Amino acid sequence: MQLVVARIGRAHGIKGEVTVEVRTDEPELRLGPGTVLATDPASAGPLTIATGRVHSGRLLLRFEGVHDRTGAEALRNTLLIADVDPEELPEGEDEYYxxxxxxxxxxxxxxxxxxxxxxxxxxxxxxxxxxxxxxxxxxxxxxxxxxxxxxxxxxxxxxxxxxxxxxxxxxxxxxxxxxxxxxxxxxxxxxx
CATH class of the missing domain: 2.30.30.240 (PRC-barrel domain)
Structure with a gap:
């Protein structure tokens, strides 16, 4: 099953980082370095997360192959999609995907x-x-x-x-x- 886990926002800085609007309760699981995500539009990906960090309360990601501001801006408004096992359940008793x-x-x-x-x-x-x-x-x-x-x-x-x-x-x-x-x-x- 595929789920939208984030939307890429604007570029941050000049080294290819982007702001991300998180759409998952488990960003550390779904948006960690090395994670490969499908995209919508599909022409933007798949994208592999190279690094991630929090800056001023916002998650910043950098993707493999995206090294400058121009490349980062080209990804703006792209949805990031993760493959999730439909049988997988959250850890908390009263939590739901x-x-x-x-x-x-x-x-x-x-x-x-x-x-x-x-x-x-x-x-x-x-x-x-x-x-x-x-x-x-x-x-x-x-x-x-x-x-x-x-x-x-x-x-x-x-x-x-x-x-x-x-x-x-x-x-x-x-x-x-x-x-x-x-x-x-x-x-x-x-x-x-």
Missing amino acids: DHQLIDLDVVTEDGEPVGRITEISHLPTQDLFVVERPDGTEVFVPFVEEIVTEIDLEEQRAVIDPPPGLIDDRAEVASSRDADGTGDAAETGDDA
Whole structure:
């Protein structure tokens, strides 16, 4: 199985280093020196990591055969793809690889279907499930213990306890605010 583990950013310096947007929870395993990665677009690779280091909180990589800024800039926005054994599991008990979560059905604790996970978005502060609803719209569910209460890989589902407004239709939320008088500025006494 192939997984995107990073995206190459801009060149750093003049010796062929690039900044990297990490898209894996295990950069030391997936992005270490000597690792050979496929690329998207495929014309850029495969690339072999020569060196890696952290500078000002960002991972910098240099690839074999890329020795100057021009070569590094040519790789900008290239996705780095690792081959991962689909049976491989993370070390932590409550940790999951993205490929284990993609396509899980999402249901509320009451069993109400919400949709299907189509993508995991890795943000600096937390991860989000991108959930496609049956009507084709998307909802973003923070992957935090308070909201995602259970991941059941055998049943292929994620159980959530969403706070009000997270998965409700906007029209439903707006109408409930209007019904209690908090949705209309004229009723709150605002004259501006």
